[in-house]
Amino acid sequence: MKQKIINYFPSFCVISLFFFNSCSTNTNSIKMKGSDTEVNLAVNLAEEFTELDPTFSIAISGGGSGLGITSLMNGQADIANSSRPLSDEEIQQFKEKDIEIKTIVFAEDATAFVVHKDLPLEELSVDTLGQILSGKIKNWNEIIDVDQPINIYGRQSSSGTHSFIKKKLKIEFSNTAKEMTGNAQIIEGVKADKTGIGYVGAGYVAHDPNSGQKVKILKIRENATAVAYSPLDPDAINNSLYYFQRPLYQFVLAKSWDKVRPFINFERGGIGRKLIEDHGYYTLENQQHEI
Incomplete structure (x- = not known):
């Protein structure tokens, strides 16, 4: 069911589109925004996941880590892909808005x-x-x-x-x-x-x-x-010898966690890990368990 993936290219305006029976009230509809470093990988992970579980639809767009984090803060995303940690200012903004998030390090880049x-x-x-x-x-x-x-x-x-x-x-x-x-x-x-x-x-x-x-x-x-x-x-x-290597993050709204959990577990499983490695990223040993 590859049609269930909605990939918005970062240079275009994001338009809300849902295929088949997807809609904004669909409890299995996930919105993921953020890092362009991760966007191609995110699309392929979502394609494979929705083939295994076609009850899910996942809308994906890039635009940068900052945009993904802002979208999370504004309730416009369930997952923010980010190639950097949260800044002190962003942490404070989440606290002020009383928004709880979970942080996942899912790969090394x-x-x-x-x-x-x-x-x-x-x-x-x-x-x-x-x-x-x-x-x-x-x-x-x-x-x-x-x-x-x-x-x-x-x-x-x-x-x-x-x-x-x-x-x-x-x-x-x-x-x-x-x-x-x-x-x-x-x-x-x-x-x-x-x-x-x-x-x-x-x-x-x-x-x-x-x-x-x-x-x-x-x-x-x-x-x-x-x-x-x-x-x-x-x-x-x-061996951490390359000067410009870093973890890749996914920030998840706590209130979306139950909905998002199956996808996160898929990323950490065998198929997800292979896709991450096939894209030229490096997986982490502590990924090999369900959450």
Whole structure:
């Protein structure tokens, strides 16, 4: 019953659509919003789940972690997918609204930094990457033999990935950075721009074999003498050696918990875990039980 999945692309307006006997009063109707890093995975998980239990319908949209959390706060979602934890301000807002939520860490992700496949660059140090994204390094000729201005493809401030990179590098992004609406737009931008650099969820680019034909995933080293690691290296991720790896969150309204529980248990089961891994993410050992 794949028709039961409603996938709203983040660049479009969200319209409430329900197929078959789904409606706003359907106790098995789940709304999930948030992280673009997780949206493709969420769609595939929901497709598989509703094939096993067609009494459920799941509406999914992206738009960024911040949008998902705000939607949860406003009662417009049951689940907020997020590639970052709640901020202190958001925690306080939930308390002030007397909204109880449950927090689930359902996978481990890594952020990949991508350049055009023809750019003669294979790796960067964390410090150099920070100088590029903050605009201190403006031309590729400062680090490689290419005399071209650097074009940065990033995300909007509502993106959890945007916040994650900013905090890890301790920078403010260059005001010339292009703000894209999602992973797909960043990939397309870098594909077409031989001087571009962008960041996307490693799971997203790993799941799309066509991306690898026109973009290159850089290895990252913590300093000039450290070993450089790829975000697609499972050993590096499992040993926490890649600098830009992070947990992926799902925040669930407590009042929606009984309705959502079967889907969460599906994610933690064998089929769900395999889907998560097939998308290039890493599963956590403590997922292997029902809740």
